[in-house]
Amino acid sequence: MSDWLEAMFTQQRPRAIAALTRYLRDIDLAEEAFAEACVKALVAWRKNGTPRDPLAWLLTTARNAGLDHLRKQQRRQAILARHKQEFEPGEMLPPDPDELRDDLLRLLFVCCHPNLERQDQIALALKVVAGLTVPEIARGFLIKPKTMEQRITRAKRKIATTSVAFETPSPQERSKRLGEVSLMVYLMFNEGWSTSEGDTQIRLTLCEEAIRLARLLVALFPGMGEQVALLSLLLLQHARREARINEAGLLVPLDQQDRSRWDRGNIAEGIALLQKAQRINHQGAYRIQAAIAALHASAASAEATDWTSIEVHYAALYALQPTPVIRLNLIAAQARTQGPVVALEKMKALEGDLHGYRWFHTMRGGLMQQVGDHASAVEALETALSLGPTQLEKAAIKEKIAVSRKNLSALSESDPLSRP
Amino acid sequence: MIYAITIYGEAGVFESLPKAKQDEVLAGHYALQDALKERGEYVSIKLMPPTSAVMVDPAPGGDRAPLIVDGPFAETKESFLGFYAAEFADLDEALRFAAMISSPIARLEVRPVAWAGGAISTG
Numbered sequence: 441m442s443d444w445l446e447a448m449f450t451q452q453r454p455r456a457i458a459a460l461t462r463y464l465r466d467i468d469l470a471e472e473a474f475a476e477a478c479v480k481a482l483v484a485w486r487k488n489g490t491p492r493d494p495l496a497w498l499l500t501t502a503r504n505a506g507l508d509h510l511r512k513q514q515r516r517q518a519i520l521a522r523h524k525q526e527f528e529p530g531e532m533l534p535p536d537p538d539e540l541r542d543d544l545l546r547l548l549f550v551c552c553h554p555n556l557e558r559q560d561q562i563a564l565a566l567k568v569v570a571g572l573t574v575p576e577i578a579r580g581f582l583i584k585p586k587t588m589e590q591r592i593t594r595a596k597r598k599i600a601t602t603s604v605a606f607e608t609p610s611p612q613e614r615s616k617r618l619g620e621v622s623l624m625v626y627l628m629f630n631e632g633w634s635t636s637e638g639d640t641q642i643r644l645t646l647c648e649e650a651i652r653l654a655r656l657l658v659a660l661f662p663g664m665g666e667q668v669a670l671l672s673l674l675l676l677q678h679a680r681r682e683a684r685i686n687e688a689g690l691l692v693p694l695d696q697q698d699r700s701r702w703d704r705g706n707i708a709e710g711i712a713l714l715q716k717a718q719r720i721n722h723q724g725a726y727r728i729q730a731a732i733a734a735l736h737a738s739a740a741s742a743e744a745t746d747w748t749s750i751e752v753h754y755a756a757l758y759a760l761q762p763t764p765v766i767r768l769n770l771i772a773a774q775a776r777t778q779g780p781v782v783a784l785e786k787m788k789a790l791e792g793d794l795h796g797y798r799w800f801h802t803m804r805g806g807l808m809q810q811v812g813d814h815a816s817a818v819e820a821l822e823t824a825l826s827l828g829p830t831q832l833e834k835a836a837i838k839e840k841i842a843v844s845r846k847n848l849s850a851l852s853e854s855d856p857l858s859r860p
Numbered sequence: 861m862i863y864a865i866t867i868y869g870e871a872g873v874f875e876s877l878p879k880a881k882q883d884e885v886l887a888g889h890y891a892l893q894d895a896l897k898e899r900g901e902y903v904s905i906k907l908m909p910p911t912s913a914v915m916v917d918p919a920p921g922g923d924r925a926p927l928i929v930d931g932p933f934a935e936t937k938e939s940f941l942g943f944y945a946a947e948f949a950d951l952d953e954a955l956r957f958a959a960m961i962s963s964p965i966a967r968l969e970v971r972p973v974a975w976a977g978g979a980i981s982t983g
Binding site: 443444445446447448450451490493648652655658659662663668671708709712713716719 | 908930932963
């Protein structure tokens with residue numbers, strides 16, 4: 441029975457913690473109070489059945505538990521003076537949806553505090569909002585639980601000293617928060633995607649939680665095209681999780697993946713969401729990326745992919761965010777539409793900016809292989825190896841190097857004059 | 861009489877269940893689908909999460925084209941997740957079949973169908 445109830449608690453948690461943080465003005469206390477309410481629910485709901493409004497039940501119980509703590513800590517006096525009415529124990533009405541929406545956005549925004557490193561922002565959101573345990577989060581980041589515990593404690597201490605106004609935010613402020621929070625969710629997914637090694641269940645936690653948060657943002661802000669697009673993008677990417685690693689545990693590039701292993705349910709939902717986002721007239725970065733992912737997802741094979749449209753989308757994305765990495769992606773599409781020689785030529789302009797970026801060298805190596813320059817391919821791939829690839833990437837790069845070396849030795853055997 | 865077995869619940873709760881419990885829920889659905897298939901035609905529909913929905917509201921006054929509006933807005937309440945429909949001898953039989961997919965995360969409703977038409981499948 442408790443598994444069923446735990447799943448319901450997980451579902452209610454973000455909203456509950458957000459509302460409780462506003463009432464109690466303290467994230468730790470909100471977490472404690474919610475945990476206490478869940479323990480009580482385990483007993484009460486089993487005996488009397490699940491209440492009609494589980495969130496209201498949990499909030500009432502948690503708020504009363506929180507007030508109890510405050511009373512004991514005597515911190516109540518100061519806070520009571522500020523909010524006399526609000527702090528009378530008793531039945532709590534379910535919060536107004538608009539208020540709850542701002543509560544949740546505020547809580548997520550607090551986790552995105554600029555003084556925190558990005559990884560700590562993500563860890564904090566996973567702990568406070570998603571309710572993951574410290575060992576679960578540590579596994580997601582491939583670090584020791586003890587280290588993660590310390591980092592979260594430190595992060596909490598940092599945000600405790602900042603004051604984020606509890607008033608209703610202005611539209612500009614709300615939009616700024618939404619942008620920051622969306623970026624954090626996007627990076628949470630990427631973190632999970634890039635560290636994914638070993639056991640499937642463990643490696644996908646971050647991706648799944650990012651999708652859950654992206655879904656929450658859409659539920660809160662259904663009219664925001666970029667948030668709908670972000671959810672679409674993450675689902676389309678996540679659809680490839682089983683195909684991107686082969687039986688040997690090696691990373692499989694997109695164009696070589698077994699597309700029958702892509703999750704059709706995720707793709708269908710991702711495309712439906714992209715269409716929904718496209719109705720909202722705003723050409724944002726997530727929407728363009730989702731459109732690119734949708735083109736990949738709906739192509740029967742790498743060859744059948746609409747590379748021309750992908751090139752157009754990357755050009756649009758580059759116009760919006762003119763970064764060298766996006767330019768590199770644009771060139772990768774152009775390698776398909778205009779050939780590897782053109783692409784290699786265009787890459788020269790990026791050398792200065794991206795010489796420390798391992799994907800630049802991996803891509804260069806791949807293109808050099810295509811034009812048959814295996815000596816340069818090996819050189820580029822070895823540079824990529826020296827730039828800290830993950831275990832999985834390392835294996836894939838080494839395999840490519842082996843292919844080029846084989847070609848080189850075949851070449852020298854057939855034509856002794858071709859190489860010294 | 862055709863009866864619909866409609867399913868209500870909170871979207872996302874199923875995904876939060878541990879794998880073993882998810883399998884338990886799915887096993888009920890597979891058993892129901894097999895049992896219905898054996899008896900003849902049936903319909904089953906699973907809706908995507910509410911976040912993928914778009915709302916079409918009537919225009920005020922009702923004499924203009926409907927409005928496509930933002931939404932559905934954040935709801936913590938249960939939503940319509942999907943349904944089955946098939947011919948049953950009587951209400952008791954429909955209720956017996958519905959019981960196969962009963963689980964703590966869903967509320968089921970068995971209701972006679974007044975009219976049905978069309979045929980659709982996603983394969």
